[in-house]
Amino acid sequence: MADGEIVLDLPTMRVAYEVGDLHESDLAETWHEQLQTWLDEAKQAGLAEPNAMVLATAAPDGYPSSRTVLAKGLDARGLVFFTNYTSAKSHDLMASRAASATFPWYGLHRQATVRGTVEKVSQAETAAYWARRPRGSQLGAWASPQSIVVSGRGSLESALANVERQFADAETVPVPPHWGGWRIQPEVVEFWQGRQDRMHDRLRYRLGRDGWKVERLGP
Missing domain, CATH: 2.30.110.10 (Electron Transport, Fmn-binding Protein; Chain A)
Structure with a gap:
């Protein structure tokens, strides 16, 4: 050992x-x-x-x-x-x-x-x-390419940031x-x-x- x-x-x-x-x-x-x-x-x-x-x-x-x-x-x-x-x-x-x-x-x-x-x-x-989901979870569902290979953590954070901007003025996320x-x-x-x-x-x-x-x- x-x-x-x-x-x-x-x-x-x-x-x-x-x-x-x-x-x-x-x-x-x-x-x-x-x-x-x-x-x-x-x-x-x-x-x-x-x-x-x-x-x-x-x-x-x-x-x-x-x-x-x-x-x-x-x-x-x-x-x-x-x-x-x-x-x-x-x-x-x-x-x-x-x-x-x-x-x-x-x-x-x-x-x-x-x-x-x-x-x-x-x-x-x-x-x-x-x-009934938290807004953060809703945004994550839009941002995540689930089960797909990604280049790194940075690409995920960038995708989430893009989604946050997309729905920034929306009262509800579809x-x-x-x-x-x-x-x-x-x-x-x-x-x-x-x-x-x-x-x-x-x-x-x-x-x-x-x-x-x-x-x-x-x-």
Whole structure:
């Protein structure tokens, strides 16, 4: 080992999951009500960005990608997030029309995963959310060439400065034509609760021909 090198003993790194349990009788009637409950509990527990989720997509060649995005809508229709429609993730979604997203609530020893088909949200839904964004975030959406190689930080700052001048006299900033929301329409939603001895609780809602069904999975 070189002088000053820090070596992590990865095989010995583990956490004892003893925070809670999850039984069929604990679940809400619908997947979205259960997800809302866990989101509320994550917020109440003081977890950082409880609505952050890891979004997984696949390119046309099958090569996967994942990144963290923020959930901004939840109801019986699905789970919504917003992004640039010219981004890498949007290109993947337009090609495959499918995605998976996982909420990793480490502090509660929980995670929830939503998997299904995707659709773009309506322009009205996008506009309603856009109006609630901070002005700085709105300007950033206009300035950022998301997922495109840039020459350096300076080019980004220059682009933002140009956009700031463009909308300097505008009371409101319009929604960029290349920006909007995606909705994941779940076919499977799994709720995972860590338990002792790695005998975790895994309960999932699965959509079938006769509607939603709750199933328990082996850990």
